[in-house]
Amino acid sequence: MTFETLGWQGLVILVIFGLSLLIATYCTYAERVIAAFLQDRVGPDRAGPYGLAQPLADAVKMFTKEEFFPGGASKALFTFGPCLAMTTALMSSAVIPFGNAVQFGSTVVHLQGIEINVGMLYVFGIVSLGVYGVMIGGWASNNKFSLLGAIRAASQNISYELAMGLALIAVLMMSGTLSLREITLQQTHPNGWHLGDIFTWNVFKQPIGFIIFLVCAFAETNRTPFDLPECETELVGGYHTEYSSMKLGLYLFAEYINIIVVTAVMSVLYFGGFNYPFQYEFLDFLTTKTSLSPDWAHNVFVLMGVVAMFSKIFTGIFFFMWVRWTLPRFRYDQLMRLGWTILIPLAIFNILLTGGLITFGVIK
Amino acid sequence: MSLFLFLSFVALLSALGVVLTKNPVHSVLFLILTFFTLSGHYLLLNAQFLAAVNIIVYAGAIMVLFLFVIMFLNLNEATEPQKPLLAKVAATIAGGMLLLVLVAALRGVQPAGYNAATFNSQVGMVDKLGLVLFQQYQLPFELASILLLAAMVGSVMLGKRETGERNF
Numbered sequence: 001m002t003f004e005t006l007g008w009q010g011l012v013i014l015v016i017f018g019l020s021l022l023i024a025t026y027c028t029y030a031e032r033v034i035a036a037f038l039q040d041r042v043g044p045d046r047a048g049p050y051g052l053a054q055p056l057a058d059a060v061k062m063f064t065k066e067e068f069f070p071g072g073a074s075k076a077l078f079t080f081g082p083c084l085a086m087t088t089a090l091m092s093s094a095v096i097p098f099g100n101a102v103q104f105g106s107t108v109v110h111l112q113g114i115e116i117n118v119g120m121l122y123v124f125g126i127v128s129l130g131v132y133g134v135m136i137g138g139w140a141s142n143n144k145f146s147l148l149g150a151i152r153a154a155s156q157n158i159s160y161e162l163a164m165g166l167a168l169i170a171v172l173m174m175s176g177t178l179s180l181r182e183i184t185l186q187q188t189h190p191n192g193w194h195l196g197d198i199f200t201w202n203v204f205k206q207p208i209g210f211i212i213f214l215v216c217a218f219a220e221t222n223r224t225p226f227d228l229p230e231c232e233t234e235l236v237g238g239y240h241t242e243y244s245s246m247k248l249g250l251y252l253f254a255e256y257i258n259i260i261v262v263t264a265v266m267s268v269l270y271f272g273g274f275n276y277p278f279q280y281e282f283l284d285f286l287t288t289k290t291s292l293s294p295d296w297a298h299n300v301f302v303l304m305g306v307v308a309m310f311s312k313i314f315t316g317i318f319f320f321m322w323v324r325w326t327l328p329r330f331r332y333d334q335l336m337r338l339g340w341t342i343l344i345p346l347a348i349f350n351i352l353l354t355g356g357l358i359t360f361g362v363i364k
Numbered sequence: 365m366s367l368f369l370f371l372s373f374v375a376l377l378s379a380l381g382v383v384l385t386k387n388p389v390h391s392v393l394f395l396i397l398t399f400f401t402l403s404g405h406y407l408l409l410n411a412q413f414l415a416a417v418n419i420i421v422y423a424g425a426i427m428v429l430f431l432f433v434i435m436f437l438n439l440n441e442a443t444e445p446q447k448p449l450l451a452k453v454a455a456t457i458a459g460g461m462l463l464l465v466l467v468a469a470l471r472g473v474q475p476a477g478y479n480a481a482t483f484n485s486q487v488g489m490v491d492k493l494g495l496v497l498f499q500q501y502q503l504p505f506e507l508a509s510i511l512l513l514a515a516m517v518g519s520v521m522l523g524k525r526e527t528g529e530r531n532f
Contacts, residue, residue, distance in 0.1 A: 077389075117412065118412050118413055121413070121417065121420065121490075124420055125419040125420045125424055128423075128425060129419070129424055131428055132428070135431055135435070139389060139431075150435065151432060151436060155432065158432075161424075161425070162516075178490055336523070340519075340520055341523065344516070344520060
């Protein structure tokens with residue numbers, strides 16, 4: 001890797017980092033606007049046009065609030081908890097391919113933090129570490145409600161990680177690779193009926209696996225209907241009861257970044273990542289009908305892929321918020337029963353089904 | 365080399381932390397750090413798959429269970445039982461003997477090294493590992509997977525509600 005490509009890659013990583021923070025900021029706004037829309041009220045409209053400066057106002061509020069340490073709490077771990085939650089949330093976006101490679105002459109820049117051949121395992125590993133931030137914070141608060149929230153988070157994450165991993169194995173059996181970029185590139189077909197691009201997406205080959213993954217994604221990001229760790233009707237505020245100021249802000253922020261990452265992983269694994277319908281017609285049109293140089297025709301084609309990827313991510317985020325304001329919260333025993341006695345057997349059945357279909361050559 | 369030294373330093377330091385801290389939660393956190401440094405060593409040895417699986421299984425799942433149990437029992441410095449002096453002395457002697465045996469066994473070891481010309485850089489990658497597992501070690505692999513599946517089915521059976529039982 002030359003110095004120049006290293007520089008470009010660093011720039012890509014910075015952009016991904018900045019974009020995840022920016023999107024997470026506006027997720028707080030989007031959540032309120034969508035909640036207002038679904039509940040037929042006005043929502044935030046005071047700060048700036050359409051209330052667009054609301055996240056800024058919230059940030060100022062968060063930063064200027066009093067920093068509070070509960071009595072008898074372990075101060076170092078109390079601070080370490082939200083830091084860890086934020087770090088693990090940001091780390092997982094490193095291997096997600098947000099677009100194919102763009103070219104400038106001989107320079108090729110991959111629109112991806114880093115390409116490793118165990119990308120899927122990396123994401124899975126970081127997701128499984130995400131629970132430590134919640135657990136440490138909840139325990140260090142020296143508060144019964146926080147501790148209960150932390151313990152709920154731990155058992156929920158362990159239970160749903162299993163089903164999620166088993167759902168991923170079915171995708172892995174079809175793709176034969178752990179690299180997220182390879183999985184994306186497999187979900188397209190250069191020849192043939194081009195609306196067929198959509199039907200090469202894994203969601204049509206793995207409908208059961210997708211539903212399992214989706215349910216587990218809700219549980220792993222602690223979103224309603226599975227937000228038992230911060231269930232305010234039972235646990236005051238759950239694991240972040242004692243937190244105030246920007247430490248609380250980091251927890252809330254980490255939750256939104258986790259949603260972004262999980263929807264990005266979902267679009268890569270099941271919705272074709274940066275592929276979009278009629279993409280080869282579009283490339284054909286750019287190279288033959290316009291006066292763009294081949295490089296730039298390719299780059300415009302790739303940038304449209306980035307737009308497609310982000311529109312898939314935004315649709316996913318909207319879906320998460322839609323569900324939050326539609327479904328009520330489950331009871332804790334219902335959550336555990338769903339994970340262990342329904343999702344895991346279903347995921348094993350899905351693996352057997354996929355294996356059978358691959359053996360008889362129905363899908364590949 | 366400097367990366368190796370740094371990782372080894374952190375690994376030893378956090379391993380000492382596991383033993384020396386009084387608070388069980390701190391011990392578990394140090395143990396997680398130790399697993400991370402071990403994963404770093406695996407990466408240096410070109411074993412990406414092993415590094416990722418080490419993090420998922422040990423740091424991500426087993427240590428969460430440890431932390432879970434410790435938090436659940438609310439163990440802390442005050443509840444740590446005082447062990448009798450005899451047990452402490454016996455433990456020190458046993459540990460010292462183990463150290464002696466390990467040092468004696470490993471003292472004369474010459475690292476095999478590798479030939480840069482014939483070295484296969486793909487050796488620790490997941491696809492090569494898969495080929496080895498499914499070609500040379502097919503039977504042990506299948507037996508281990510049946511064992512794990514049995515354990516999983518057993519846990520689901522234990523979690524299932526029996527007829528007539530009602531907890532809520």
